[in-house]
Amino acid sequence: MTKTGGVQCEISLTVNGEPRTVRAYPMDRLLDVLRQQLGLTGTKEGCGEGECGACSVLMDGALVDSCLVPVLQAQGADVVTIEGLGGDARACALQETFLEYGGAQCGICTPGMILAAVHLLREKPEPTTDDIRQGLAGNLCRCTGYVQIFEAVAAAARRGVAR
Amino acid sequence: MKDDRIVGLSAPRKEGRDKVTGRARYIDDISMPGMLYGATVRSRIPRGKIKKITFGPGINWNDFVVVTAQDIPGKNHIALIENDQPCLADGVVNHPEEPILLLAHPDRHALPKAVEAVSIEYDALPPVFTIEASERQSEIIWGADNTFKTFLIQKGNVDEVWNKADYIVEGEYTTGAQEQLYIETNGMIAAFDSERGVTVWGSLQCPYYVHKALMALFNLPETKIRVVQTETGGAFGGKEEYPSMLAAHAALLAMKSRRPVKIIYDRAEDMVATTKRHPSRTRHRTAVRKDGKILGGEIDLTIDGGAYLTLSPVVLSRATIHAGGPYEWPAIRVRAKAVATSAPPHGAFRGFGAPQSLFAMERHMDRIARAVRLSPVEIRRVNFLKQGQTTITEQTINEPIDLGGMLDRALENSSYREKKQRFARENESGNTKKGMGIAAFLHGAGFTGSGERYLRSVVGVEGTAEGRVRVLVSSTEFGQGTNTVLSQIASETLGLPYDDIEIAQPDTGDVPNSGPTVASRTAMVVGKLVASAARGLEQTLTASGTLAANHTPEEFRTACRAYVAAHGQFRSLARYDQPANIFWDDKNYRGEAYSAFAWAVYVAEVAVDLTTYSVTVDDFVALQEIGRVLNPVLARGQIIGGVAQGIGFALYEKVEWRDGRMQNGQMTNYIMPTSADVPPIRVFFEELGNTHGAYGAKGIGELPMDGPAPAIVNAIEDALGVPMDSIPLLPEDIFDAMASASKRESDAHFPAGVR
Incomplete structure (x- = not known):
């Protein structure tokens, strides 16, 4: 949360396919750099301690809590946020099924949840219900009780298979 | 009825696309030029007099804007019911985390250190931490007797039933505090302008509650206060009353600094300082005939309100009215009270008192069943309310409700009987014990009694210059679907496509007061007003001769555009009028408590692991x-x-209290269900309609909060044969309950004096 001092440095990374260079303290959270410096406010803060997953982004293909990632660690990394999913067929299918099946209510966990689901379907294109339950267990949702999220992910997976 | 019905269909969530693409703008996603960040210095003790405030070394205090109670231009209270809660403590604190002063700075990272550097000396006063300590009144912390409110319901003559009873069954049941835990923490931005007054934007449920509080605090007329709701990331009641406090704080800092000020609580501050569900204790004493029929009983219900009155009387009211469950009581006396303790005020949370008293009622039904040697199914069937009978407030049930039929259907859908038999067999061996539990309950929709009459909500529907329709309400969307359902209602009423309907952003400068977004009232009460205002819009067009009675959507759009071009703003308003046949006696708590009840039967299947004492819910x-x-x-x-x-x-979800303060204010150690914890939750609807609700709707938002806890705990008792009467029920609590049950059993084998 607080800056830990030191001197600001330049950090280069790829965000949503575009090379970006930011000036930040090494221990600044990737979450704050994305939201405040790059204006990518689709990534949300829920707890600030890696428990809720609202700040989930993909970093070099891995699902990470951006509130726990010091920006220095993102040097040279390829970061994808909810804003960068436009061209991803799997993500677009998920966005449609989330709308159709009621996977989003208040919407604050939704960007992180969709990134977690994208990550899950990349690893397991044909997930079982249990795969989905476990795969999303790092992303908390207080509104839905998860069931309609499971249905949305399963439906997106089916559409992916059909394609 | 038109062919192209939209009510009853799953229209897509109105603001859904913005949410799934990350475009939806929540309060922390918004910035304003020159904006400062605000923070709150809070009490570190539960109760005492403030002796001295020192701004410590190591901080350049000239860079900070500081606000104290002395900066408040109007009244130093958060206007609600009793106005007893200060906006900023002035000389005395009554609970841990009570706001004392406010700081603002351009760099949000500079604030935590500055908050730490403010030291406050107190003369401590004795605190009160439990319902029991508050009842003893050895320390008076609120009013004359630590009591915020009492209610008494009396039906029939309870004193005559005890002699006729075959069994008298007693029980005591408690429920803990529960944090709402919306994933978006509380947040607000305020701006001040000497011409326009105060404007706040934020995450909130009730724009006009905030509006009322700010008028009193700033001593400004209603036109000089503007409250705008931004996309809200969950609320569940937790953003009903507290946002008035947060808006007040941001606005005071904005007035003093003459710059916009944003306050966003971090998770810890949100959890320890804001409201939670009221802890409760309920005692039942019931006279029962040997066939299971309840002859009458007494219910003693107490809730812990925390340090200030806030909404406790209203929470208590709902708890009281729901205390008898969906059963027919020939005679009953309910004594209810809300007491003060030295904890942050407890507040609104989905269910609003009903989950507490219904937990007790539904646990007690299983206790009665055991005493009478009937099954949990039969004890309920014998006592269910039927059409023509009266509730504990003597409200006649006029609808053709069939709770017995609902029970049968729920049992069938859950394979209750088959599983009961199988578990009884399987539980004889093995280390996992399984059980089935039932809860039957009701939830009154809308404000209680005369509440809706006093609110007199107003809804507007506007025809725009583009020929579209805008719904104008202060009713807010925070995930439940307000935008979508109200759009469906307008669309259905006007015969227009769903996409022709827009919902205006809730902004007290633009929308009328359709009442607070609480009490499961929005679809039912506000929805009906939307339909009525929409009809008014159509009638204006047909009366003006520009629209035929039978018209196409395109003809409506054309007529609407022409009307706006000719006359300017085109709005139709509808105001709530209470149906004449609704009678409520506020003094004796008797009459039509709610214009409609929703009814439910829930069945839980659980497994208890006797190695870890953890419980899983396997089916619901x-x-x-x-x-x-x-x-x-x-x-x-x-x-x-x-x-x-x-x-x-x-x-x-267990709040660990120490000296009135929540100790586990983190998602790491206050545990809510994850996707790995939820069972298949299988939902079934029955639809009897409701003449008081839009297109037959009743409120549903709070109903599902009432039944799960008793159904689950009844299932645990079924699995283990040991009664559990307190929630939350964590593995260590189950271990303790089983240990004391087995001790009781061994004590029973050795009568007193033998050992």
């Missing part, structure tokens, strides 16, 4: 009668989400 059936389902996907989502919160209430 939620069957309810809710009038009419306006949007199946959203309605089902409300039920499933409420059941998941109920599972948390029963099994996971």
Whole structure:
């Protein structure tokens, strides 16, 4: 949360396919750099301690809590946020099924949840219900009780298979 | 009825696309030029007099804006019911985390250190931490007797039933505090302008509650206060009253600094300083005939309100009215009270008192069943309310409700009987014990008694220059589907496509007061007003001769555009008028408590692991009668989400208190259900309609919070044979309950004096 001092440095990374260079303290959270410096406010803060997953982004293909990632660690990394999913067929299918099946209510966990689901379907294109339950267990949702999220992910997976 | 019906279909969530693409703008996503960040210095003790405030070394205090109670231009209270809660403590604190002064600075990272550097000396006063200590009144912390409110319901003559009883069954049941735990923490931005006054934008449920509080605090007329709701990331009641406090703080800093000020609570501050569900204690004493029929009983219900009155009387009211469950009581006396303790005020949370008193009622039904040697199924069947009978407030049930039929259907859908038999067999061996539990309950929709009459909500519907329709309400969307359902209602009423309907952003400068977004009232009460205002719009066009009675959507759009071109703003308003046949006696708590009840039977299947004492809910059936389902996907989502919160209430969510302060204010150690913890939650609807609700709807938002906890705890008792009467029920609590039960059993083998 607080800056830990030191001197600001330049950090280069790829965000949503575009090379970006930011000036930040090494221990600044990737979450704050994305939201405040790059204006990518689709990534949300829920707890600030890696428990809720609202700040989930993909970093070099891995699902990470951006509130726990010091920006220095993102040097040279390829970061994808909810804003960068436009061209991803799997993500677009998920966005449609989330709308159709009621996977989003208040919407604050939704960007992180969709990134977690994208990550899950990349690893397991044909997930079982249990795969989905476990795969999303790092992303908390207080509104839905998860069931309609499971249905949305399963439906997106089916559409992916059909394609 | 038109062919192209939209009510009853799963219209897509109105603001859904913005949410799934990350474009939706929540309060922390918004910045303003020159904006400062605000923070709150809070009490570190539960109760005492403030002796001295020191601004410590190491901080350049000239860079900070500092606000104290002396900076408040109007009244130093958060206007609600009793106005007893200060906006900023002035000389005395009554609970831990009570706001004392405010700081603002351009760099949000500079604030935590500055908050730490303010030291406050107190003369400590003795605190009161429990319902029992508050009742003893050895220390008076509020009013004359630590009591915020009492209610008494009396029906029939309870004193005559005890002699006729075959059994008298007693029990005491308690429920803990529960944190709402919306994933978006509380946040607000305020701006001040000497011409325009105060404007606040934020995450909130009730724009006009905030509006009222700011008028009193700033001593400004209603036109000089503007409250705008931004996209709100969950609320569940937790953003009903506290946002008035936060808006007041941001606005005071904005007035003093003459710059916009943003305050966003971090998770820890949100959890320890803001409201939670009221802890409760309920005692039942019931006279029962040997066939299981309840002859009468007494219920003693107490809730812990925390340090200030806030909404406690209203929470208590709902708890009181729901205390008898969906049963016919020939005679009953309910004594209820809300007491003060030295904790942050407890407040609104989905269910609003009913989950507490219904937990007690439904646990007690299983206790009665055991005493009378009937099954949990039969004890309920014998006592269910039927059409023509009266509730404990003597409200006659006029609808053709069939609770016995609902019970049968829920049992069938959950394979209750078959599983009961199988578990009884399997539980004889093995280390996992399984059980089935039932809860039957009701939830009154809308404000209690005369509440809606006093609110007199107003709704507007506007025809725009583009020929579109805008719904104008202060009713807010925070995930439940307000935008979608109200759009469906307007669309259906006007015969226009769903996409022609827009919902205006809730902004007190633009929308009328359609009442607070609470009490499961929006679809039912506000929805009906939307339909009525929409009809008014259409009638204006037909009366002006520009629109035929039978018209196409395109003809409506053309007429609407022409009307706006000719006359300017085109709005139709509708105001709530209470039906004449609704009678409520506020003094004796008697009469038509609610214009409609939703009814439900829930069945839980659990497994208890006797190595870890952890409980898993393996299956859950939620069957309810809710009038009419306006949007199946959203309605089902409300039920499933409420059941998941109920599972948390029963099994996971424990606030650890020390000296009136929550110790586990983190998601790491205050545990809510994850996707790995929820069972299949299977939802079934019955629809009897409701003449008081839009297109037959009843309120459903809170209903699903009431039933899960008792159904689950009844299932645990079924699995273990040991009664559990307190929630939350964590593995260590189950271990303790089993240990003391086995001790009681061994004590029973050795009568007193033998050992």
